[in-house]
Amino acid sequence: MSEKILRVDMEEMKIEKEEVPEKYENLGGRALTSQIVADEVAPKTHPLGPKNKLIFAPGIVTGSGSPNSGRLSAGSKSPLTGGIKESNAGTPFARTLARKGIKAIIIEGKAEKDGYHLLKLGENEEELVEADKWVGKGLYDSYEELHDVFDEDIEIAGAGIAAEMGASNAGISYTDPEGRSTRYSGRGGLGAVMASRGLKFVVAEEPEENKMEIEDRETFKEGKKKLAEALMEHDITKKGGALNSFGTAVLINIINESGGLPQRNFAEGSDDRSAKVSGERKAELIEKRGGVKPHKCSPSCIIECSEIWTKEDGSDPVGVLEYESVWALGPNCGIYDLDIIGELNRACNDLGLDTIEMGNTIAVAMEGGLLDFGDGEKALELMDEIYDKTALGRILANGTEFTAEAFGVDRVPTVKGQAMPAYDPRPIKGIGVTYATTPMGADHTAGYAIAPEILSIGGDADPFDTDKGELSKNLQRATAAIDSSGYCLFIAFATMDIDEGMEGVVDTVNGVLGTDFSIEDVMEFGKNVLETEREFNEKAGFAKEDDRIPEFMKEEELPPHDAVFDVPDEELDSVWEV
């Protein structure tokens, strides 16, 4: 294997290339970041201290040219949850690392002196370059300047202003195909881990020669064709399908109509005004304004659910306004104005903040009386507090739970310190089981029960049934495998319904690795990843009592269904029963 692991010691300012140990050879993405964290990070270490590490790993098929294979995992001990974290993003940065023959980058140690460096990955050498001039600067401008300073043909990973403050909601931003700071490992505060080491950016030059290895090209080619055909056949992933036409925010209406779209800090499950911020409405406006839709987040994508949202006059391109972001910064704050949501999202991308966490943070601040629900202008002013690194800005940048404590709020929609995404678990129980039990903290992507519960994909499950342990467990295992493969999770819409698509996934993985994994092996692979993560969390101090939905959701009825979260604890615990 000619692939290497790059170890960057920020204390010694030393970069070493290591051979890939045998135990890591068949791992990639989440499986690899979680295994390295489990092997090298003490579970009780302080997330921002010198002994934590940040790992980047492209997925197994990333760089191969297989459809939708542009995913990257960032992993560490999370400052937000205190547990293990893997945060997955689609970005050309992932492909560039894979094509440079980099299996993983391990960032460790902590610079002794104040100040920041960037890690430059050149054609033949790697070096740490002083990067203080970008401190306090927004990421949109910083990425433009980095493209001017270095070669145009670079991809970037970056920590923003929020990360400079060690804030628990600081994500890691990556370039989109046009070089903007719009792609994110948003969740879990990994940007703060990066900046606390003294690392501001990773700048990767596109290699002249693709060093990505494919062991069995025939098997790979067959698999690639099967997967591409499935994606182009399925109504959700095909050209002109739901994702391609309306983006992920196509979900706003259906979740709202189902009574599960949280409004005003999870006080209600639907509001007719939500239609004003729907995917359909957004697509109309993008067309009118001359924005870009459809758009791809990374070069191999054929679903193209992304877009470029702009202001009314076409200025200030934000990048994509995802379903989760629109909801978090919109209806969850009582804001039903896409222009305000766009500006809030732009500020998040520029500061280096996760939109889901930030939206929830603003909502609990509203609940705590700092501003009124629906006051978009004031919400934008709060983002300025973060730009200015004021005391209030620092509180807000530390996320939902921290802000709730600061303002005496007891309705706090978090699990393991991480704020919930855009589905209320009271009328959609299966997603609640995932929120409660995933090692990641409240995370919809960890086991997307919405597919069978609301969208009738991959089977049908009544959202009100409480026996969802098995469903969530299987989804979590499959997801852990997909997050390791390098494929976008959205391929699952097609592969859950079309068998050949799933075969294509396995064939391409086998083609790249030269293995003969079966579809059953995939679930076992996912199970192993989850168990590694679970074990880390147990050693960090988590017990099954932490696998719970917040108290208020068990008692407070959510209109319009007047539902409470009534999945028994035993059902939640069944996810982890052997």
Added chain:
Amino acid sequence: MSRNVKVKLFAQFSEIAGKKELEIQGKNVREILEKLVEDIEELEPDIFEDISHEHLVEDIIIIKDGRNIDYLEGLDTEVEKGDKISVFPVVGGG
């Protein structure tokens, strides 16, 4: 007895119909949807599997007042005046 219900169309369905919302009278979901495709013929192949209107196309999602009709009485689900029926093509995201 008149049972006027509000029918809302989403995503590609509202594009095909050229409208997002209409009022239809009927006693159950089947009647409502039959009247919908009488009114907007272009929607028929996207809603019913065949001309007999016995079955819906696969993957279509019909929500009556927040509940998927699959978990109620399906096409036979009765409607009351003021009910809301939301009609979705297959959608996904996340």
